[in-house]
Amino acid sequence: MKPLVIANWKCNPVTTTEAKRLFNSVKEGLKNIKDVEVVICPPFIYLLALKANSHKAIKFGGQNCFFEKGPFTGEISPQMLKNLGCQYVILGHSERRALGESDEMINKKIKAVLKEGLKPILCIGEKDQEFKTKEIKNQLRGALSIIKISDLENLIIAYEPVWAIGTKNPCDFKDAKKANSSIREILAEFFGESMAKNILVLYGGSLNSEIAAGYIKESKMDGLLVGGASLDAEEFVKLVKKVARALIPSP
Numbered sequence: 001m002k003p004l005v006i007a008n009w010k011c012n013p014v015t016t017t018e019a020k021r022l023f024n025s026v027k028e029g030l031k032n033i034k035d036v037e038v039v040i041c042p043p044f045i046y047l048l049a050l051k052a053n054s055h056k057a058i059k060f061g062g063q064n065c066f067f068e069k070g071p072f073t074g075e076i077s078p079q080m081l082k083n084l085g086c087q088y089v090i091l092g093h094s095e096r097r098a099l100g101e102s103d104e105m106i107n108k109k110i111k112a113v114l115k116e117g118l119k120p121i122l123c124i125g126e127k128d129q130e131f132k133t134k135e136i137k138n139q140l141r142g143a144l145s146i147i148k149i150s151d152l153e154n155l156i157i158a159y160e161p162v163w164a165i166g167t168k169n170p171c172d173f174k175d176a177k178k179a180n181s182s183i184r185e186i187l188a189e190f191f192g193e194s195m196a197k198n199i200l201v202l203y204g205g206s207l208n209s210e211i212a213a214g215y216i217k218e219s220k221m222d223g224l225l226v227g228g229a230s231l232d233a234e235e236f237v238k239l240v241k242k243v244a245r246a247l248i249p250s251p
């Protein structure tokens, strides 16, 4: 399985011209990358323009969606994201939870996204700088309630400790490895060992090109969810290349 590196552009950049410039530099820099699956999640208004100028190796994702279509002013549905070329959708990001998104809403969104055949990237993570299994278990239980077992192969979990997001204070490799194991144990308890092992677990929080590969090699993560560093094309390309290089076995 290729490691998955996902760029979450959040609410950036401000113009389509800037979005195209950033995307084109990333695309150019990664044109020969085969060993890493790269997904760009821009604000959805840029999806059409970027997709038109993309190549197959780069996939797209949304940063959020609603669970219904119809009279819901300002919302966007999974179907719309799919029609814009998305294969992934970030859900339950802590920045959205801070705006009032509940586990119940996240659960409805996950189901709606899975129904469209898209892959939800469920963000979870503790608030204080101490991993608490109970807190993580509650987030997973709430968000994954009554999910079809057959849908689990499309589910992706992003472990993003809230204290590590945008702080230049990333979780260290050892603690990320422990968190990874705990998350896997919880998933195995919910869904059984054999189903749980197909679920990808990513790390996110203050990533940069210097440390990124360590989470794959040492923390045994299946991929990364990159915020700030994905807005600098050179840095993001470097990060992806380091992840690709980390996979080459040492002689």
Ligand code: 13P
Binding pocket: 008, 093, 160, 164, 165, 166, 167, 204, 205, 206, 207, 225, 226, 227, 228, 229
């Ligand atoms: P930073 O990489 O800027 O810390 O953001 C992480 C994140 O929230 C990705 O979803």
